[in-house]
Amino acid sequence: MDAMxxxxxxxxxxxxxxxxxxxxxxxxxRDLPWRTPPxxxxxxxxxREARPDPYRVWLSEIMLQQTTVATVAPRYQRFLDxxxxxxxxxxxxxxxxxxxxxGLGYYARARNLHxxxxxxxxxxxxxxxxxxxxxxxxxxxxxxxxxxxxxxxxRAVVVDGNIERVVARLFLIEAPLPAAKPEIKxxxxxxxxxxxxxDFAQGLMDLGAMVCxxxxxxxxxxxxxxxxxxxxxxxxxxxxxxxxxxxxxxxxGIAFALTNARGExxxxxxxxKGLLGGMLGLPxxxxxxxxxxxxxxxxxxxxxxxWRMAGEARHVFTHFQLSLHVYTxxxxxxxxxxxxxxxxxxxxxxxxxxxKKAVGAALxxx
Numbered sequence: 001m002d003a004m005x006x007x008x009x010x011x012x013x014x015x016x017x018x019x020x021x022x023x024x025x026x027x028x029x030r031d032l033p034w035r036t037p038p039x040x041x042x043x044x045x046x047x048r049e050a051r052p053d054p055y056r057v058w059l060s061e062i063m064l065q066q067t068t069v070a071t072v073a074p075r076y077q078r079f080l081d082x083x084x085x086x087x088x089x090x091x092x093x094x095x096x097x098x099x100x101x102x103g104l105g106y107y108a109r110a111r112n113l114h115x116x117x118x119x120x121x122x123x124x125x126x127x128x129x130x131x132x133x134x135x136x137x138x139x140x141x142x143x144x145x146x147x148x149x150x151x152x153x154x155r156a157v158v159v160d161g162n163i164e165r166v167v168a169r170l171f172l173i174e175a176p177l178p179a180a181k182p183e184i185k186x187x188x189x190x191x192x193x194x195x196x197x198x199d200f201a202q203g204l205m206d207l208g209a210m211v212c213x214x215x216x217x218x219x220x221x222x223x224x225x226x227x228x229x230x231x232x233x234x235x236x237x238x239x240x241x242x243x244x245x246x247x248x249x250x251x252x253g254i255a256f257a258l259t260n261a262r263g264e265x266x267x268x269x270x271x272x273k274g275l276l277g278g279m280l281g282l283p284x285x286x287x288x289x290x291x292x293x294x295x296x297x298x299x300x301x302x303x304x305x306x307w308r309m310a311g312e313a314r315h316v317f318t319h320f321q322l323s324l325h326v327y328t329x330x331x332x333x334x335x336x337x338x339x340x341x342x343x344x345x346x347x348x349x350x351x352x353x354x355x356k357k358a359v360g361a362a363l364x365x366x
Contacts (some may be wrong), residue, residue, distance in 0.1 A: 013227045015169070017202055018193040024223040025203030028210065033073055034060035038199050054126035054151040055086045061146045062113055062138065066105050066318065069209075077102060089114065090121035098279055099350025106318070107276050107352060112138025128152040150198035157189045158201040162208025168240035169212060172229035186238075210221065212236075227238040248284035248321050253269050253287040255313065255324045255355070257362035260331045264343040265359065266302055267351075275317070281355040282362075283341070284324065292325050302341070305329035312362035322354060326361040 011167050026038045034056045054185040058183045059079060062293035064073045079100060083089035089097070101110035120126055120147035126147065127133055159167070159205040162214045164184050165178065171187045173180050193200050199269040217236055219225050230236045266279040285292060297307055307327040315322045337343065 002185055008057055012242065014191055017224050017227055018190045020209060020223040020227075021203045022154075022193070022196055022199055025206060029202065029207065030206050033062075033067065033076055035202070038202075045232070050102040052151045054128075054147060055120075056080070057147050057151040058086075058116070058139075058143075059113075060125065061143050062109055063104060065109060065143075071104070075100075081326070083117075086117050087121045088125075089117035092117075094278070095280075095350055102351065102356070103353050109138060111272075111278055112249045125144050126151065128154065129236055130154070130156050133362060146192070146201065149201045153190065153196070155194055155197045156201075157185060157192050158204075159185050162206075162212075163188065163201070163204045165214065165240055167206045168209045169236055170224065171230050171231035172233060172235065174241065178241045178243070180240060188349050248319065250291065250321050250323065251289060252291050252323050253325070254285040254292045254296055254300060255326050255329045255358040255362075256284055257281040257282055257310065257359065258302055258305065258325060258331050258335075259328070260343060262343070263345060265346050265349070265362070266331070266337060266341055267344055267349055268302075268338070268341040276352050276354070279352050279355070280342075280344075280349055282326075282349065282358050287322060297327065301327070301329075303329070303332055303335050303340075305332050311364060313354065313357035315357060315362050317354075324354070324358050327360050 001032075022038075025290070028036040029035070029038050036052045060072065060076055062230060063076055063079070071102065082096070082100065083092055092114070094111065097114045098107055098110050099114075104110070114130050116139065119136050127136075128148065130141075130144040130148045130152075133139050134141065134149055139147070142158065142160065145156040145158045159181070164181070167173070167179060167184045167188050168177075170191075171184075173183055173187070175183060188204075211218050213325045215237065218229055219228075219236060222228065222231070225231045228236070230239050255293045256266075260266075268283050270276050270279050270281055283300070283302040285296045301307060306331045310328045311326040313326055315324075346363065349359075351359065
């Protein structure tokens with residue numbers, strides 16, 4: 001009898017979570033450039049009936065991967081100004097997309113952005129189910145669920161970093177991330193509503209960003225604190241637990257800045273696959289854990305020339321730190337570039353951030 005009463009009480013609490021979060025979201029939703037207002041929270045009928053544009057939802061979700069809202073907001077608007085529709089992006093040169101992407105993380109996402117735009121333009125519109133969305137380039141489980149829920153109001157369980165934190169605390173999930181991810185998704189599914197799925201997803205995101213923060217959460221403002229197991233146990237700030245971070249390895253290499261009489265630099269197109277795939281960059285040596293040695297210049301320089309050390313370019317990628325020794329030289333008489341190489345003025349080249357740093361080091365050479 002007591003067990004049945006306990007189960008009924010717990011079920012009642014869980015059933016109250018979604019309505020409480022939706023009410024909170026109606027009053028407290030963040031004003032973000034890719035959002036339409038909550039369906040029940042908008043003050044006039046036209047805004048209430050506004051539907052999210054799948055193109056804008058997709059673009060924002062791809063840009064927000066491993067990037068903060070503060071960083072993405074202005075960059076998102078620049079993308080929209082240049083490519084206001086998926087058809088416009090589909091017809092754009094991929095180099096323009098890659099150039100605009102600089103500073104937003106792995107360029108594979110930008111290449112897939114263009115591929116996905118081409119695929120969607122061919123279909124005529126974005127599909128509205130998770131499975132069909134996952135068939136598109138660059139759209140994985142999370143992004144498919146986010147687009148299905150937010151753009152089409154499908155019941156799709158969306159779990160980003162903010163939602164992980166809210167759910168881990170709500171259910172007192174002790175397993176460390178990333179091992180806890182399956183349990184977190186299972187528990188999120190238990191509270192996910194049949195209706196207003198997109199608003200619920202964004203409500204959880206906003207709750208995690210504004211109230212259930214990693215540090216100094218404001219539990220007194222939380223609409224579900226009475227249901228939160230971590231709050232009841234006084235464990236909010238200890239969750240979610242995370243496995244110890246691995247130290248990022250260091251990689252090193254050489255970047256060669258070869259110039260001509262017109263003040264142009266020799267750039268080459270990197271292979272499509274791999275880090276910075278398809279982007280322009282300075283010719284260079286492979287990146288490895290060992291420090292560059294003199295023989296690497298002869299082995300990898302684009303020309304036999306009077307190479308001089310100009311400086312160092314440092315950059316931190318998601319999984320490793322990179323240090324490039326930058327060497328400069330004037331192109332020798334009779335130099336002929338390869339098919340994948342091109343002469344461009346440095347301020348006109350669309351480059352990834354690490355290559356901008358390398359060019360910057362070369363330009364500061366007396």
